[in-house]
Amino acid sequence: MSGTAEVDDLPRANIKRVVKKKIAELTKDDPSRKDIAIQREALTAFSESARLFIHYLSATANDICKESKRQGINAEDVLKALEEMEFPELLEPLGTSLNAFRKQNASKKSESKTKSADRKRKSEVELEMQNGNGHHAEDTKEMQDKIGEETKEDENDDIEEDE
CATH class of the missing domain: 1.10.287 (Helix Hairpins)
Known part of the structure; x- marks a missing residue:
């Protein structure tokens, strides 16, 4: 990956925020680990990993959608794709987030x-x-x-x- 931003690049600030939040959660019981620095190369690796995961998940969900003879990917396709990709540990948190999103959307409607x-x-x-x-x-x-x-x-x- 070069120094210039590509169309597929994820926003570095978002990636850094997510990584720092997770690291803070994991080290909350260790007072000596207040603020962890993330090197540029590590941030690039996180970003590229996330991008590849999203591409793989999208392709798998798209295949599921096509098998169902539909044109649009829906949330259930993504959940099923996670199962097919053998990431069952992501199903519960994603399901929880999806339900919260749906409730919020319903109240707005x-x-x-x-x-x-x-x-x-x-x-x-x-x-x-x-x-x-x-x-x-x-x-x-x-x-x-x-x-x-x-x-x-x-x-x-x-x-x-x-x-």
């Missing part, structure tokens, strides 16, 4: 749906008001309260769906 529904309801109320189908102040307040209650019900429904 839920929030987005709720905000979208609120905007739609608000627009409908405003449109009614503009078209002369408006209500007195008490009726408008009542409608806003109703929208708030429906929003809370939608949020509760989304929470129940996630569980």
